[in-house]
Amino acid sequence: MQKMTDWLAEVKWTEDGLVPAIVQDHTSGRVLMFAWMDRAALAETAASGRAVFWSRSRRSVWRKGESSGHVQRVRELWLDCDGDVVLLRVEQEGGIACHTGRLSCFFRRLQDGRWEAIDPVLKDPADIYGDSSR
């Protein structure tokens, strides 16, 4: 009988025990953000249906939306051909994934040799985080 955690064993983790995670809006297809997961974060994401990451800068679990309320409800989890990258298709609560208050972290597009901010700030980060960190 296959154990329910066998799928985790198929993921090829980095030396640091992490896997890159791409997050995409399930409806619009917009790529919202890129982050990392450790095994526990990926397991919790699948079990809870909410995106959980590993913050490399803070060296701690990062339950997306814990401070901001901008939870990502995971509709689908995908794995790539090499087994070393995961893709989350999510519903983005609040319509804001980025800590700058924008829909997507990918809000700058290269135009005429410059990165131009395309997406508007939908909410002041100070109002999202109450002056605390993300």
Next chain:
Amino acid sequence: MQKMTDWLAEVKWTEDGLVPAIVQDHTSGRVLMFAWMDRAALAETAASGRAVFWSRSRRSVWRKGESSGHVQRVRELWLDCDGDVVLLRVEQEGGIACHTGRLSCFFRRLQDGRWEAIDPVLKDPADIYGDSSR
């Protein structure tokens, strides 16, 4: 006067001088693949309009489509909020991005605790690469 390469200086490279690159189909929004670029690859991508990566396994430049013909025509280049991930929106020539002969490298979806291959193989890899490597 701003130099045309200033935009490259805004990218935050890893210790190894790389940046993660997400490739997305410009029309359908499907995430096609994930790879890495060094500075030269990103510069060439922007200049040529064709996706160029750095192959970490082969430790060499990887001009996508060179063996397979499955060139990615870059329509847009995006940078994320931290400046450490790029997103390419492309036209995928041949409709195949994955070396397995599928549209996308993300062809396995988690279902009932298993990774299930969803996307069909559109072309036998042996026919794509003529039995050589990708």
